[in-house]
Amino acid sequence: MSMAEPVSRWLERVRAQRPLVHNMTNIVVTNVVANALLAVGASPVMAYAPEEAADMARIAKALALNIGTLDERVVSAMLIAGHAANAAGVPVIFDPVGVGATAYRNETATRLIESVNLTVLRGNQGEIGFLLGAGGEVQGVDSLGSGEHLPRVMKEWAAARGCVAVATGPVDYVTDGTRVFTLHNGHALLSFITGSGCQATGLIGAFCGAAGALATVETYADACVAALTCLNVAGELAAGTASGPGGFQAALFDELYRLDGVTVDRLARVDFLEV
Amino acid sequence: MSMAEPVSRWLERVRAQRPLVHNMTNIVVTNVVANALLAVGASPVMAYAPEEAADMARIAKALALNIGTLDERVVSAMLIAGHAANAAGVPVIFDPVGVGATAYRNETATRLIESVNLTVLRGNQGEIGFLLGAGGEVQGVDSLGSGEHLPRVMKEWAAARGCVAVATGPVDYVTDGTRVFTLHNGHALLSFITGSGCQATGLIGAFCGAAGALATVETYADACVAALTCLNVAGELAAGTASGPGGFQAALFDELYRLDGVTVDRLARVDFLEV
Amino acid sequence: MSMAEPVSRWLERVRAQRPLVHNMTNIVVTNVVANALLAVGASPVMAYAPEEAADMARIAKALALNIGTLDERVVSAMLIAGHAANAAGVPVIFDPVGVGATAYRNETATRLIESVNLTVLRGNQGEIGFLLGAGGEVQGVDSLGSGEHLPRVMKEWAAARGCVAVATGPVDYVTDGTRVFTLHNGHALLSFITGSGCQATGLIGAFCGAAGALATVETYADACVAALTCLNVAGELAAGTASGPGGFQAALFDELYRLDGVTVDRLARVDFLEV
Numbered sequence: 001m002s003m004a005e006p007v008s009r010w011l012e013r014v015r016a017q018r019p020l021v022h023n024m025t026n027i028v029v030t031n032v033v034a035n036a037l038l039a040v041g042a043s044p045v046m047a048y049a050p051e052e053a054a055d056m057a058r059i060a061k062a063l064a065l066n067i068g069t070l071d072e073r074v075v076s077a078m079l080i081a082g083h084a085a086n087a088a089g090v091p092v093i094f095d096p097v098g099v100g101a102t103a104y105r106n107e108t109a110t111r112l113i114e115s116v117n118l119t120v121l122r123g124n125q126g127e128i129g130f131l132l133g134a135g136g137e138v139q140g141v142d143s144l145g146s147g148e149h150l151p152r153v154m155k156e157w158a159a160a161r162g163c164v165a166v167a168t169g170p171v172d173y174v175t176d177g178t179r180v181f182t183l184h185n186g187h188a189l190l191s192f193i194t195g196s197g198c199q200a201t202g203l204i205g206a207f208c209g210a211a212g213a214l215a216t217v218e219t220y221a222d223a224c225v226a227a228l229t230c231l232n233v234a235g236e237l238a239a240g241t242a243s244g245p246g247g248f249q250a251a252l253f254d255e256l257y258r259l260d261g262v263t264v265d266r267l268a269r270v271d272f273l274e275v
Numbered sequence: 276m277s278m279a280e281p282v283s284r285w286l287e288r289v290r291a292q293r294p295l296v297h298n299m300t301n302i303v304v305t306n307v308v309a310n311a312l313l314a315v316g317a318s319p320v321m322a323y324a325p326e327e328a329a330d331m332a333r334i335a336k337a338l339a340l341n342i343g344t345l346d347e348r349v350v351s352a353m354l355i356a357g358h359a360a361n362a363a364g365v366p367v368i369f370d371p372v373g374v375g376a377t378a379y380r381n382e383t384a385t386r387l388i389e390s391v392n393l394t395v396l397r398g399n400q401g402e403i404g405f406l407l408g409a410g411g412e413v414q415g416v417d418s419l420g421s422g423e424h425l426p427r428v429m430k431e432w433a434a435a436r437g438c439v440a441v442a443t444g445p446v447d448y449v450t451d452g453t454r455v456f457t458l459h460n461g462h463a464l465l466s467f468i469t470g471s472g473c474q475a476t477g478l479i480g481a482f483c484g485a486a487g488a489l490a491t492v493e494t495y496a497d498a499c500v501a502a503l504t505c506l507n508v509a510g511e512l513a514a515g516t517a518s519g520p521g522g523f524q525a526a527l528f529d530e531l532y533r534l535d536g537v538t539v540d541r542l543a544r545v546d547f548l549e550v
Numbered sequence: 551m552s553m554a555e556p557v558s559r560w561l562e563r564v565r566a567q568r569p570l571v572h573n574m575t576n577i578v579v580t581n582v583v584a585n586a587l588l589a590v591g592a593s594p595v596m597a598y599a600p601e602e603a604a605d606m607a608r609i610a611k612a613l614a615l616n617i618g619t620l621d622e623r624v625v626s627a628m629l630i631a632g633h634a635a636n637a638a639g640v641p642v643i644f645d646p647v648g649v650g651a652t653a654y655r656n657e658t659a660t661r662l663i664e665s666v667n668l669t670v671l672r673g674n675q676g677e678i679g680f681l682l683g684a685g686g687e688v689q690g691v692d693s694l695g696s697g698e699h700l701p702r703v704m705k706e707w708a709a710a711r712g713c714v715a716v717a718t719g720p721v722d723y724v725t726d727g728t729r730v731f732t733l734h735n736g737h738a739l740l741s742f743i744t745g746s747g748c749q750a751t752g753l754i755g756a757f758c759g760a761a762g763a764l765a766t767v768e769t770y771a772d773a774c775v776a777a778l779t780c781l782n783v784a785g786e787l788a789a790g791t792a793s794g795p796g797g798f799q800a801a802l803f804d805e806l807y808r809l810d811g812v813t814v815d816r817l818a819r820v821d822f823l824e825v
């Protein structure tokens with residue numbers, strides 16, 4: 001019951017491989033997701049046209065889908081990209097932003113989950129709790145909390161689906177259906193910038209993209225733990241120099257760029273939960 | 276002829292209520308509008324699909340419409356959201372970005388103004404002057420100035436419409452049809468970052484969203500004065516530490532986040548104009 | 551074989567004229583392109599609707615087209631805007647972002663190049679090499695390098711087309727079909743922020759927009775050299791104060807804003823290549 005490798009090994013792998021991550025993300029956060037991926041050493045691309053969604057997904061090392069500002073055309077393109085990624089063995093990360101807020105988001109999230117084989121589902125605790133029926137609540141795209149049984153429900157869902165479930169919050173939960181990781185790094189300022197969750201989804205794409213073509217669900221769970229820990233530790237370091245959320249977002253990129261393996265392994269606070 | 280409460284009371288209200296602001300804004304500024312709202316303590320959501328525009332507007336505490344990068348689908352969704360907000364008593368703020376630059380913007384602005392009951396109309400002086408027939412001029416989305424009678428024309432328009440009119444510039448004008456406020460805070464660097472006006476519109480949404488369900492046009496005018504004063508005072512403070520517009524935008528978020536009531540009331544420069 | 555005027559003269563011209571640049575750029579970079587243009591002293595506008603594309607292009611001093619996140623509607627609007635700009639004598643800059651990555655990007659880039667009279671074609675070396683058949687390679691939207699004959703192929707293409715070709719990279723190439731400039735300014739951090747190439751395209755728009763209505767291809771080439779040199783020198787100055795890519799992007803805007811003619815002329819490293 002532990003990670004097969006330290007977080008630092010995953011960070012090295014991302015920087016050495018520079019994986020291409022195809023992001024179909026929302027218009028609020030495209031810039032910061034791209035910059036977070038560049039900062040950590042990955043190669044982001046954004047492509048939304050149905051005409052090229054399959055081509056781009058196939059040449060990518062990971063596909064990250066995010067419905068933060070969904071519309072019908074982009075959802076169509078996401079389905080095309082998701083199917084192409086599935087056929088090519090490219091891992092797919094899905095971020096159901098704002099699910100629980102409107103019927104359209106709920107229907108779209110369900111449609112994507114039922115139609116595409118996901119490698120990772122990542123949302124905040126309100127979103128994941130709502131989506132898995134564990135009593136999550138959202139206000140717009142912000143979590144208002146989740147039921148107390150969230151980790152257990154996530155574990156069962158992940159086991160049934162054969163994929164990884166991730167719910168971020170004051171403590172992050174990551175489960176592959178067998179293990180449930182609890183991640184204790186991070187900083188309150190992450191909730192005062194827009195798109196910290198979307199950046200997490202993008203980074204999970206990069207780390208899953210560096211996992212190799214034959215990765216198992218356990219390996220992808222480790223990739224998620226490593227990605228979130230890098231982001232959260234960078235957040236802790238950034239908070240040390242920032243005087244507010246504006247400086248914090250810039251410093252977060254700087255710290256992702258400068259993050260070294262010794263530091264991240266030393267600061268990482270990864271535990272397990274028995275549920 | 277004064278505000279019923281100090282600016283600081285409005286700031287407390289926003290932070291205590293964390294109002295959900297539904298923004299349908301342009302693709303240039305989505306990120307900074309979201310970050311400005313988070314920094315001041317509000318909860319931003321962006322949603323553009325016709326399928327969910329009404330649902331999101333109804334659960335929001337304010338709806339902010341901005342035609343900076345309009346297209347036909349988004350305008351349709353804006354009309355749907357505007358009508359839903361009207362029916363639910365949710366205040367609607369409209370920002371006619373770039374009106375005066377193209378016929379399409381002029382027609383769309385007129386269409387939105389005639390079809391939706393606005394709570395607040397906010398633009399730069401060129402836009403508002405053009406729209407109200409007071410001789411405003413724009414270059415693209417930048418104001419080239421307005422006629423000298425702008426405050427009087429705004430006051431008459433606001434009185435006839437029963438809503439608030441706001442024109443920002445070196446001095447900002449806010450009128451509810453009875454009072455005309457002149458706001459003297461701000462800094463020249465605000466015109467060297469993109470979206471300072473759009474951030475003003477978003478913040479006005481947050482402050483109007485905190486005004487309560489039975490607010491009058493006078494109360495909404497006070498909310499506008501408070502929102503602009505917070506932004507402008509934060510701008511003055513940010514300019515003190517920034518060495519250019521890049522650092523200034525980050526510092527602006529920091530100062531909105533750190534702004535305290537004593538400071539904002541001490542620095543506020545709100546006057547009245549007899550027209 | 552030299553520039554007719556120093557870089558500083560071009561910078562003065564941009565600041566004095568404040569040219570309106572109509573950008574039809576991708577959703578990842580709209581904000582930073584607008585901020586780069588404001589910082590250098592130009593006036594950016596973004597407009598994508600087919601209904602207003604022609605009107606906006608006609609009143610602009612330059613039109614910058616960028617297919618980073620293309621879709622069919624925006625491409626239609628780009629064609630409309632391109633034709634209107636051609637008819638009005640407004641210079642058109644085209645940035646074929648990610649060409650080489652998908653068939654749809656290749657077809658769209660070819661369609662725009664064949665249908666619109668370009669003033670400047672600007673991409674990274676992988677994109678330009680691919681597009682002109684000089685052996686360029688891309689990964690998503692990042693250059694993996696180009697054939698060794700790139701400057702010669704660019705020169706021949708520019709001469710045949712009667713326009714300027716620009717390929718940016720560790721060394722930038724600018725050619726008007728007669729002269730081939732090599733630009734040696736810049737900093738490695740420019741490749742760790744998203745949209746540095748797109749910002750270059752926007753700035754080239756501003757400088758070409760300040761070239762005057764009767765500018766020749768040689769004058770536009772000088773404008774490109776000046777724009778890139780300002781950006782690259784600002785990058786060098788920004789790197790001196792930044793501790794990573796987040797701080798670097800903010801500092802880049804600050805340095806563009808503060809850049810003075812004496813400094814840019816002193817630091818400029820512009821050479822020629824005989825091919």
